Structure formats: structure tokens, C-alpha cells
Amino acid sequence: MLLKFLARFFLVGTESEDSSSLALFKVSALRIILTCCLAVCLGYTFNGMFNDISSHFVAYGIFFSAALGSLLYFSRSHTQPVAAITLGLFGAFGVLLAYGSDDLNAVKLGLISLYSLPLLARILFSFRLAAIISIANIASFALAMYESYHFTNPDTELFGGVYFQTLSFILLNFALPFSVSRVFHTLQESLEKQQDLNERLNHHSELYEEIFEHTGTPTLLCSSKGEILKANQQAVELLQPLRNQAIESSTINDWLSPITDAKSRYFWQKNVSECSLRIDRKVHIEVHRSSLTNHGHYVLHLQDVSHLKALAEELETTQQTNSQLAHFDSLTRLPNHQNFCRQVNHRIKNVAQYYTGAMFIIRISQFKLLNKQYGRDHANRVILSFSRSLQNKLSAQTITGRLRGVKFACFLPLGQTYLIQRNLSALIKSVLPTSIEIEGDQLNMDYQIGVAYYRNEGESAEELLERCEMALEYSTSADRISYYNHNLESKLIQNHRLGLQLAEAVKNKEIQIWLQPQVHPSGEVRSFEALARWQLADGTYVSPMIFIKLAEELGLLPKLAEGLLRELVSVLKGWHQEHISIPIAFNLAGQELMNDVFFALLMSLTSDHPWLSELLELEITETSPDMTQPLIHKRLRTLSQYGYTIAIDDFGTGQASMGQLIDIPANILKIDRRFVAPLPADQRHLDIVKSTVQLAKSLNMKVIAEGIENREQANLLISLGCDTLQGYYFGKPAPISEWIENDNAKAKSLRMVY
Structure with a gap:
């Protein structure tokens, strides 16, 4: 008990979280000093009381003991x-003993007290006070030396007294205080470095937490023994839909039971394991393992395959009962691709008279969105309901089949009237359901259709399907029904070749970055917009409108954006080192933001370059349907929290523009060039621009107008309140190399160096 009391008393706050604070250190040091001084003072007083020392010094000892005890109480x-x-x-005690006593030992004790003052001042206060007292003690040392030479016996006291005083003075007055100051300084530097390291570790931890939470799939982090260390929200929702047991600190075996290898306790160590949920055996989950060799942990990705299991079992059962179903789609019971072609070819070969007909492919446009929003089961119900509605509205002479996924094919005989395209288009639209009801919800349907005519010229079903596929590729949002012709085939082949070239260009990083200035109404350049340019081997340039759309169709946008972003960050790093404070706006669309690898790269670059959010602005192109996805809105909010400026590009031309203002944490609104080009003559466009600027100002957003080509447009937009202007009138896009050559001379000339 006594030892615990003494430990708590002298080592103040040792068990608390603040035990390393300077204030508690001073309290602890003060108590130790006071206790030691009190012990010495009491010993001196008792010695004086029993050894005929002057009563004055005994009184001084009693006084100092009482004072030290009081100070210890209030410490x-x-x-x-x-x-x-x-x-x-301490100073008073030293002076009284050193200069008010005839006892040699008392004088030595007094001098030691005076010489110890700098060390106490350094521990309890600061180095400056310790230095002042050290210098002041030179007078005490000089006086002591003077008395040693003039008032002591040289044969007995001078040699020992002088060298004792000199050694005590140097050691206590200078050596120890300065040594302690050096130790304190070193400890302070180490503490600051440790705090900086902790902050960086916390920042990296938050970044990795964000990436782990947004992997896009249910994910677990577990130890080599199967203990769950971390689970993202999707994994929590998948594993415990009906109970509130904590997932973390439990084991994999508490939640999943292996199906293929039921006796194995370590089933999750395999690359892929098929399991069932312990609380619901009907839920089948595939576990995909990734090992982290640096830590010995495992990352497990979970996939709910219950619906696939159910469909596979249904198909297997049906195939066992009727082998003919191998020629039909398992979900809709419509002829599959092979059976559909067989029936069409049979129809064509067995008509004696002149025969005309049309084949068309129907693709449900928003199926991916339905699949993500409602799940695969609901999406399959949409397909089933659509196929039934289509069969009910088509004539008995029509051959209908499901090709794959959301593509359906129809072949129907035609009379003379429907050889006219607008009449056939009206017929096709009349048989397609405009909406489908699923569990009480009314879903609006949208389609793309590719059509090819048959005129008894010997074409096969396979050839007609290829032509329909070509026509389907060129259906647009404005004209959903596209008809095949030979020019379309040539264009498709050309685009295919261009797509192969684009894939090579992205792989070899041949897409260039050009910069176009964005200026303040005063004419000063405030930022740039990064634009992608692709130059072919023959020196010609491919329009960004063409190759960006082609990259989106081929799924190359994330890889293209990754290469451009890395190059842009390299340039911004040089500008940051040169203190060039011109931000560059970088365009992002739905594919990049939905891509987990690209988002992880952006977050990693943000962590490695904390200044990046100040020099890199993000322009969100809202023309992509993916921009309405909740995951994109969540990731944009994350980027906004990391300090990125976010602009909505091409406002008014894309998907649900007004809704985007609510869902996207944007700071800037960009007015598209198609609204600026007719100004100032077109009043309707002028009214649209005015209302857009007013809307942005009401939401505390800045406005950028692009596509400005003359002074009249510039003056008008400035008067309307546009904060930033962009267009050929102020500067055409130029290769980024022009801005960084000669040690960034051109960029520095803009007077944007801070």
C-alpha cells in the first residue's frame, strides 16, 4: 500500500493518458525536489537541535521545513x-548558509544550493531563466573564491576549498543545466517527430478505411486463423440480416458453412469456396480469397450467388424432364439464338412466292441500371414480363427469340405498306410495352432497335442478325430505331479499326494533354482545363467527340483517365515545387468514378500529395447515365471532403441536371458552349444563361462560361455575373509541353507565382 501511494504521489499521472504531458512532468519533478529538500532540511534541523548549533539556524531550519511542507501540499x-x-x-536557503554561517559544512551546503538553482530553474521553468541564474551565480562563485583566499588557512583549506568550489560550480551551475537542456531539446524533437508520424499514420489509416469501405463488394479482412478483423458495410448487411451479433472479433465459421468441403474448418483459405449462410441455408455465398503476404492476413470477397443457384437448379431440372428445352431460353421459354436462326432459315427456304420480311433486334436500354437498382431477381422478372407482352402483341406469323442477355430478335413477314421505314417504325413501337409493372411499381421501358429488311435475295438468318447488330450500334437517344444499309457496314468496320488503334494508343500512352486557359473577367488566367488530344501516325487528329465516345463504348475510359491523371499529377508536382499556383481542371465521367481501381488511384495520389486537391479541380461530365448512381455521389462527397473543387460540366445537356445539383457536392457550374454560341442575338438562349447564372448564385456556386469566341459574348457574360470565361477568344488549347518547357517559363509568365 505504501509503495503504491508513493508511486501515485511522485509519479503523477503515470497511469493516465496524459502521463507524458509537460505539466504533469513538472508536478512530479517538483514533488520529488520538495520531498528531498524537506528531508535534508529536517535532518539539518534535528542535527542542529542536538549538537549545539546556533538557535537562529535551527529556527531557520524549522521555518524552511514548514515552508517546504506547505509547498509540497499545494504542489x-x-x-x-x-x-x-x-x-x-532554495536561493534564500543558500545565501543564509553560505554567507550567514561560520560552519564550513553549512557554507558548502549553501554554495551547493546556489549552484543548483540553474538546474532547478531549467527543470521547473525554462532554459532562459536557467542561463540567467547561471550567469548571476558567477558573482557567488567569485565571492566564495575571494573568501577562500583571504579568510582561510592556505595550508589546510585553500587547496581543497578552491578546487571543491570550482568543481561544484562548473558541474552544478553549467554542466548539469546545459546537459539537461540538451536532453529536453532532444526529447522535444523526438516528441514532435512522433506526433507528425502519428498524424500521417492516422491519415493513411483513414484513406485505407475509405478504400476498404468502397470496394463495391462485401469484403472481410481476417487473420490467418479465421478471426474477422474488419468488415465493410456491405458484408455486414449480407451476413447478419436478421440478428445484431457483432461481426468483428468473431470467426468466419460463425457465419458461413462450407458446402463443397463440409469437413474443412479452413475452407476460406482456398481461392474460391462455395458456402451457405448459417442463419439461412438457402443463401449461397461464394468466398474469393486474396492473401496479404506482408501481414499474414486474408482479404475475402463475398458474392451472393443464391439467384444463380436457383436458376441453375431450375434449368437442370427442366433439362432432365424435357431435352427439347436445350433449344429454348430457360427464363422466357423463347427460342434461343440457335433455334431462332433455324426457324427463320426454315421459313425462308419453304416459301414459294416472292417473300418480303424484316428482322429486328430489341435491346432493353436501362437493364444494367435496373439490375443495380433492384437486383438480378427483379431484373429477370422485367425480362420475363417483357417477353410475354411482346408475344401477346405480335402476330402468330412472327418468329420471336431471345438472343442473349437483354437482346430479343423478331422476324415477321411484311406487306408493301411496311416496306416504308416510318410505317415499320410505327409498327415496331406499337408492339413494344411502354411500361411494365413489377410488384406494384410501374417501370418505364426504353429500347434500342436495329432493323434489316429481307427481300428474298438469298440471305440467311445469321446474315440478317449481323446486319441488325450493325444497325443497333448506331441507334441514338434521339432515334431509337436504326436501319441497316451498306454505308453503315463500312462505317462500323472503320470504327472497329479505329477502336483497335485507340486501345493501342491508350496502352502506349499516346493520348496527349492540351491545356486551355480559363480567365477572370479582368483577363488574368486563373486556371486551365485539361483536354485530351489524339494524333494519328499520319499527323491527323481524331476529334475528342469521336474517340472519347469510342473509349466509353469499349470500356477504355478508366485506363485512359489513369494515364492522363498520372501525367497531369507529374506536371502539377513540378508546378508545386516552382510555386506556380494555377489549378488544372480534369474531366471525369461515370465509368472512371464507378471503377474501383481508378478511384483507389485518385485517393492514393491524394494521400501522397496533400497539396493535390488545391491544384487539381474535378469536372464532372453529367451526360453519362451512370452519373445518377448513388455510389458515384458517395465518392464525390468523399473527394469534396478531401478538399477537391468539383464542377458540373455541360450543365443542362445531361442526365437529370437539376437533380445533380442536389446529389453532387459541386462548387462550380459550367455553362455549355451550345448555350453560349447563339449569344447575344438569340433571346431564348440569353434567358437560359441568365436563369442558370441566377440559379448558381442562389446556391453559392461559381459560374464558368465556355465556348466564347468574340468580345460581345465576353462582355455580355461578364455583365450577367459569370466568374470565369473560357473560349477561343481568350486562348485556344495548346499542348501541355508548351507550358512546362524552359523550366515552366510560360506558366510563370502569368504572374500566378505565390
Whole structure:
């Protein structure tokens, strides 16, 4: 008990979280000093009381003992005043003993007290005070030396007294205080480095937490023994839909039961394992393992395959009962691709008279969105309901089949009337359901259709399907029904070749970055927009409108954006080192933001370059249907929290523009060039621009107008309140190399160096 009390008393706050704080250190040091001084003072007083020492010094000892005891009592609540009084008492005690006593030992004790003052001042206060007292003690040392030479017996005291005083003075007055100061300085530097390291570790931890939470799939982090260390929200929702047991600190075996290898306790160590949920055996989950060799942990990705299991079992059962179903789609019971072609070819070969007909492919446009929003089961119900509605509205002479996924094919005989395209288009639209009801919800349907005519010229079903596929590729949002012709085939082949070239260009990083200035109404350049340019081997340039759309269709946008972003960050790094504070806006669309690898790269670059969010602005192109996805809105909010400026590009031309203002944490609104080009003559466009600027100002957003080509447009947009202007009138896009050559001379010339 006594030892615990002494430990709590002298080592103040050792068990608390603040045990390393400077204030508690001073309290602890003060108590130790006061206790030691009190013990010495009491010993001196008792010795004086029993050895005929002057009663004055005994009284001094009693007084100092009482004072030290009082100071010890108030040391925690009034640390600074007590420390100051202690320092004063030490000085007074030293002066009284050194210069008011005839006892040699008392004089030595007094001098030691005076020489110890700098060390106490450094521990309890600061280096500056310790240095001042050290210098002041030179007078005490000089006086002591003077008395040693003039008032002591040289044969007995001079040699020992002088060297004892000199050694005590140097050691206590200078060596120890300066050594302690050096130790304190080193400890302070180490503490600051440790705090900086902790902040960086916390920042990286938050970044990795964000990436782990947004992997896009249910994910677990577990130890080599199967203990769950971390689970993202999707994994929590998948594993515990009906109970509130904590997932973390439990084991994989508490939640999943292996199906293929039921006896194995370590089933999750395999690359892929098929399991069932313990609380619901009907839920089948595939576990995909990724090992982290640096830590010995495992990352497990979970996939709910219950619906696939159910469909596979249904198909297997049906195939066992009727082998003919191998020629039909398992979900809709429509002829599959092979059976559909067989029936069409049979129809064509067995008609004696002149025969005309049309084949068309129907693709449900928003199926991917339905699949993500409602799940695969609901999406399959949409397909089933659509196929039934289509069969009910088509004539008995029509051959209908499901090709794959959301593509359906129809072949129907035609009379003379429907050889006219607008009449056939009206017929096709009349048989397609405009909406489908699923569990009480009314879903609006949207389609793309590719049509090819048959005129008894010997074409096969396979050839007609290829032509329909070509026509389907060129259906647009404005004209959903596209008809095949030979020019379309040539264009498709050309685009295919261009797509192969684009894939090579992205792989070899041949897409260039050009910069176009964005200026303040005063004419000063405030930022740039990064634009992609692709130059072919023959020196010609491919329009960005063409190759960006082609990259989106081929799924190359994330890889293209990754290469451009890395190059842009490299340039911005040089500008940051040169103190060039011109931000560059970088365009992002739905594919990049939905891509987990690209988002992880952006977050990683943000972590490695904390200044990046100040020099890199993100322009969100809202023309992509993916921009309405909740995951994109969540990731944009994350980027906004990391300090990125977000602009909505081409406002008014894309998907649900007004809704985007609510869902996207944007700071800037960009007015598209198609609204600026007719100004100032077109009043309707002028009204649209005015209302857009007013809307942005009401939402505390800045406005950028692009596509400005003359002074009249510039003056008008400035008068309307546009904050930033962009267009050929102020500067055409130029290769980024022009801005960084000669040690960034051109960029520095803009007077944007801070």
C-alpha cells in the first residue's frame, strides 16, 4: 500500500493518458525536489537541535521545513507559484548558509544550493531563466573564491576549498543545466517527430478505411486463423440480416458453412469456396480469397450467388424432364439464338412466292441500371414480363427469340405498306410495352432497335442478325430505331479499326494533354482545363467527340483517365515545387468514378500529395447515365471532403441536371458552349444563361462560361455575373509541353507565382 501511494504521489499521472504531458512532468519533478529538500532540511534541523548549533539556524531550519511542507501540499493545484517559491527558498536557503554561517559544512551546503538553482530553474521553468541564474551565480562563485583566499588557512583549506568550489560550480551551475537542456531539446524533437508520424499514420489509416469501405463488394479482412478483423458495410448487411451479433472479433465459421468441403474448418483459405449462410441455408455465398503476404492476413470477397443457384437448379431440372428445352431460353421459354436462326432459315427456304420480311433486334436500354437498382431477381422478372407482352402483341406469323442477355430478335413477314421505314417504325413501337409493372411499381421501358429488311435475295438468318447488330450500334437517344444499309457496314468496320488503334494508343500512352486557359473577367488566367488530344501516325487528329465516345463504348475510359491523371499529377508536382499556383481542371465521367481501381488511384495520389486537391479541380461530365448512381455521389462527397473543387460540366445537356445539383457536392457550374454560341442575338438562349447564372448564385456556386469566341459574348457574360470565361477568344488549347518547357517559363509568365 505504501509503495503504491508513493508511486501515485511522485509519479503523477503515470497511469493516465496524459502521463507524458509537460505539466504533469513538472508536478512530479517538483514533488520529488520538495520531498528531498524537506528531508535534508529536517535532518539539518534535528542535527542542529542536538549538537549545539546556533538557535537562529535551527529556527531557520524549522521555518524552511514548514515552508517546504506547505509547498509540497499545494504542489498539484498551484504548480507554477509553488515552483517559483521553491526556487526563491532554495536561493534564500543558500545565501543564509553560505554567507550567514561560520560552519564550513553549512557554507558548502549553501554554495551547493546556489549552484543548483540553474538546474532547478531549467527543470521547473525554462532554459532562459536557467542561463540567467547561471550567469548571476558567477558573482557567488567569485565571492566564495575571494573568501577562500583571504579568510582561510592556505595550508589546510585553500587547496581543497578552491578546487571543491570550482568543481561544484562548473558541474552544478553549467554542466548539469546545459546537459539537461540538451536532453529536453532532444526529447522535444523526438516528441514532435512522433506526433507528425502519428498524424500521417492516422491519415493513411483513414484513406485505407475509405478504400476498404468502397470496394463495391462485401469484403472481410481476417487473420490467418479465421478471426474477422474488419468488415465493410456491405458484408455486414449480407451476413447478419436478421440478428445484431457483432461481426468483428468473431470467426468466419460463425457465419458461413462450407458446402463443397463440409469437413474443412479452413475452407476460406482456398481461392474460391462455395458456402451457405448459417442463419439461412438457402443463401449461397461464394468466398474469393486474396492473401496479404506482408501481414499474414486474408482479404475475402463475398458474392451472393443464391439467384444463380436457383436458376441453375431450375434449368437442370427442366433439362432432365424435357431435352427439347436445350433449344429454348430457360427464363422466357423463347427460342434461343440457335433455334431462332433455324426457324427463320426454315421459313425462308419453304416459301414459294416472292417473300418480303424484316428482322429486328430489341435491346432493353436501362437493364444494367435496373439490375443495380433492384437486383438480378427483379431484373429477370422485367425480362420475363417483357417477353410475354411482346408475344401477346405480335402476330402468330412472327418468329420471336431471345438472343442473349437483354437482346430479343423478331422476324415477321411484311406487306408493301411496311416496306416504308416510318410505317415499320410505327409498327415496331406499337408492339413494344411502354411500361411494365413489377410488384406494384410501374417501370418505364426504353429500347434500342436495329432493323434489316429481307427481300428474298438469298440471305440467311445469321446474315440478317449481323446486319441488325450493325444497325443497333448506331441507334441514338434521339432515334431509337436504326436501319441497316451498306454505308453503315463500312462505317462500323472503320470504327472497329479505329477502336483497335485507340486501345493501342491508350496502352502506349499516346493520348496527349492540351491545356486551355480559363480567365477572370479582368483577363488574368486563373486556371486551365485539361483536354485530351489524339494524333494519328499520319499527323491527323481524331476529334475528342469521336474517340472519347469510342473509349466509353469499349470500356477504355478508366485506363485512359489513369494515364492522363498520372501525367497531369507529374506536371502539377513540378508546378508545386516552382510555386506556380494555377489549378488544372480534369474531366471525369461515370465509368472512371464507378471503377474501383481508378478511384483507389485518385485517393492514393491524394494521400501522397496533400497539396493535390488545391491544384487539381474535378469536372464532372453529367451526360453519362451512370452519373445518377448513388455510389458515384458517395465518392464525390468523399473527394469534396478531401478538399477537391468539383464542377458540373455541360450543365443542362445531361442526365437529370437539376437533380445533380442536389446529389453532387459541386462548387462550380459550367455553362455549355451550345448555350453560349447563339449569344447575344438569340433571346431564348440569353434567358437560359441568365436563369442558370441566377440559379448558381442562389446556391453559392461559381459560374464558368465556355465556348466564347468574340468580345460581345465576353462582355455580355461578364455583365450577367459569370466568374470565369473560357473560349477561343481568350486562348485556344495548346499542348501541355508548351507550358512546362524552359523550366515552366510560360506558366510563370502569368504572374500566378505565390
